[in-house]
Each structure stands twice: as structure tokens, then as C-alpha cells.
Amino acid sequence: MNYHLNQIPDRTAKPRQKGLTMVMDKGLSLRQVEDFLETGADYTDIVKLGWATSYVTPNLKEKLALYKSAGIPVYFGGTLFEAFYIRGQFDDYRRVLDEYGMEYAEVSDGSIEMESDIKCELIRTLATQVTVLSEVGSKDEAKIIPPYKWIKLMRMELEAGAWKVIGEAREGGNVGLFRSSGEVRQGLVEEILTEIPEEKIIWEAPQKSQQVWFVKLVGANVNVGNIAPQEVVSLETIRLGLRGDTFDHFLTK
Template identity: 75%
Template sequence: MNYTLKHIPERTQKPREVGLTMMMDKGMSVRQVEDVLETAGDYIDVVKLGWATSYVTPNLEKKLQVYKSAGIPVYFGGTLFEAFVVRNQFEDYLRVLDKYKMTFAEVSDGSIEMPHEQKCEYIRRLSQQVTVLSEVGSKDASKIMPPYMWIELMQAELEAGAWKVIGEAREAGNVGLFRSSGEVREGLVKEILHSIPYEKIIWEAPQKAQQVWFIKLIGPNVNLGNIAPQEVIPLETIRLGLRGDTFDFFLPKE
């Protein structure tokens, strides 16, 4: 840090297992990635190339190398995995992971119907060669799962070999964990936390109010995802109580 302040909450240090910030890259250029990493690289733990943007992104290999040189793992969005699976091209997906030397992968079923045991089998198979993040929740706002189902799915996917489970919210933060207004489904989150360790969950929380809510509930070292590149540093200040939303939250009460 550039100077000393008292009563700043302790943050975990990279490489982190908890307190992760997952940034979403929705098609940035190589130069844009370099600029973001120059200022925010210390606060980015993992990067998702949103949905299937990697299919159409120019200079993909060069961009991946920039992230790799910074020590930041990257993975293709779960929608790309689903796009291969729905076309019966899972083996081709494995070859893509090999081609680009990917060390992380996301398994999701937010856009397709898939028996859960089949999803867990994909997790088991992929976890033999890469670190797997599995996403729970549908991208269809009309599909509302009860809390017990979220818990059962998360537990099964962790047991199948997922490193972390991701709570679905889409890039807008208006489905899954959240109502269409962006409001957190508080009861759902608290029920999940009764059964699943917070360290094992990445909560997709692209909106500032959502980030603030999770930090106040769990603390500065909550895992948060789908963070826009320009919001990485603002999020870090929220984690540290250096923005109005959490300004007095970590200060001594007396």
C-alpha cells in the first residue's frame, strides 16, 4: 500500500484460497488487459472469459499469455462448455483446453438441460487435468430453485471434484441469487451458508450494492465474481472499508 492506515481489515495474500476476486473479461483487447493488470493485477485472482467470447476474440493466445505472465489463471465461461456439450463435442472441448494450455475450466448447466449426475461426471473427468469451477443456478429467471436444492447441488459438485462452486447471477446480477431488481435473495444465501463453507463459494456479484451486502455478511475475504475490470480496485476499497458503503463497518465500535 502507498501509506499506512490503522484499523484496516486483514486481507488474504495471493495466491489466495479465500477472498478471491474473479474478474470477467467480456472481450478486452491485449492492450486493455495490459492496462488493467498494470493497476489492478494485484487484486485479480482469476479471470473468466465471459460466456463464449473466446470463440470470437482476436489474438486469444496472445491475451492468454499476458494473463499467464502476470500469474493470473484464466478460464473459458461455462456457456462455452455447454455449447460443446450440447453439440456432442466434449472431446473437442478437451482438445481446446489442451491447445490453449488452460489450467482451469468451468462446468455449468445454466443454458441447457442436463442430468445432474452427468454434470458431476464432467466435473470428475475434468478435475483429473484442470482445476474445476462449477456453476450452480439457471440463467432463466423463471426457474427458481428452493434453497435445499442449491445446497444439494453444491455439495454434490464439490464432492465430484470442483475446487469452488459459483452462485449464478449472470453478468448483470439479476437472476439466480438475485431478484430481477438486483436485490439479494437473503434467505437463500443464508440457508446455503448454513451447509456450505463460505470459502468454497464464489458469489457472482457484479453490482456494487451486491458486493457491499456480501462483504457485510461474510467479511472482507468473501469470494466475489463477475467483477468488471474497472470495478476491481473499487471493490478492493469496499473490502477494506475505504469507500462510503463500508466506511465505518470495520472501525472500532468505541
């Protein structure tokens, strides 16, 4: 930090297991990645190349190399995994991970129907090759999953070998964990946290109001994801109580 302030909450140090910021790259150019890393690298723990953008991204290997040079791991979005799986190309997906030197992968079923036992078996298989993040929740706003099922699926997927489980919200923050308005399904989140350790969950929270809510609920070291590159520094100030929304949250009287 550039200078000292009292009563700033402690942040975990990189490489973190808790307090993660997962950034979504929806198609940045190489130059944009360089600009983002100049200010955001210290506060970014992992980058997701959103949905299946890696399929159409020019200079993909060069982009991955830029992130690697900054010490930031990258993974392909879960929709790409689903695109391979639904076409019967799971083994091809594994070969793509090797071809691009990927060390992380996401297993999701937000756009397809998949039995939980099959999903867990795929997690177990991929966990022998890479570090697996698994996503729980549907991208269909009409599909409401009850809290007990979120908990059951998260527990199963962690036991199958997932490093973290991701709470689905899409890039807009208006499904899964949230209502169509972006409002947090508070009862769902609080019930999940009674059964699943907070450090094992990454909450997709692209909207500022959602980030504020999770910081106030869990603390400065909550894991949040689907953060836009240009919002990473802003999020860090929210975590530290240096933005109006959390200004009083960490102050002691």
C-alpha cells in the same frame, strides 16, 4: 499499500483460497488487458473470458499469455462448455483446453438441461485434467431453485471434485442469487452458508450494492465474481472499509 491506516481488515495474500476476486473479461483488447493489469493485477485472482467470447476473440493466445505473465489464471466461461456439450463435443472441448494451455475450466448448466449425476461425472472427468469451477443456478429468471436444491447441488459438485462452486447471477446480477431488480435473495444465501463453507463458494456479484452486501455479511475475504475490470480497485476499497458503503463496518469503537 502506499501508507498506513489503523483498523483495516486483514486481506489474504495471493495465491488466495479465500477472498478471491474473479474478473469477467467480456472482450478486452490486448491493450486494454495491459492497462487493466497495470492497476488491477494485485487484486485479481482469476479471470473468466465471459460466456463464449473466446470463440470470437482475436489474438486469443496472446491475451492468455498477458494474463499468465501477470500470474493470473484464466478460464473459459461456462456457456462455452455448454455449447460443446450440447453438440456432443465434450472430447473436443477437452482438446481445446489442452491446445490453449488452460489450467482451469468451468462446468455449468445455466442454459441447458443436464442431470446432476451427468454434470458430476463431467466434473470428475475434467478434474483429472484441470482445476474445475462448477456453477450452480439457472440463467432463466423464471426458474427459481429452492435453497435445499442449491445446497444439494453445491455439495454434490464439490464432492465430485470442483475446487469452488459459483453462485449464478449472470453478468447483470439479476437472476439466480438475485431478483430481477438486483436485490439479493437474502434467505437463500444465508441458508446456503449454513451448509456450505464460505471459502468454497464464489458469489457472482457484478453490482456494487451486491458486493457491499456480501462484504458486510461474510467479511473482507468473501469470494466474489463477475467483477468488471474497471471495478477491481473499487471493490478492494469496499473490502477494506475505505468506501462510504462499508466505511463504518470494520471500525471498532
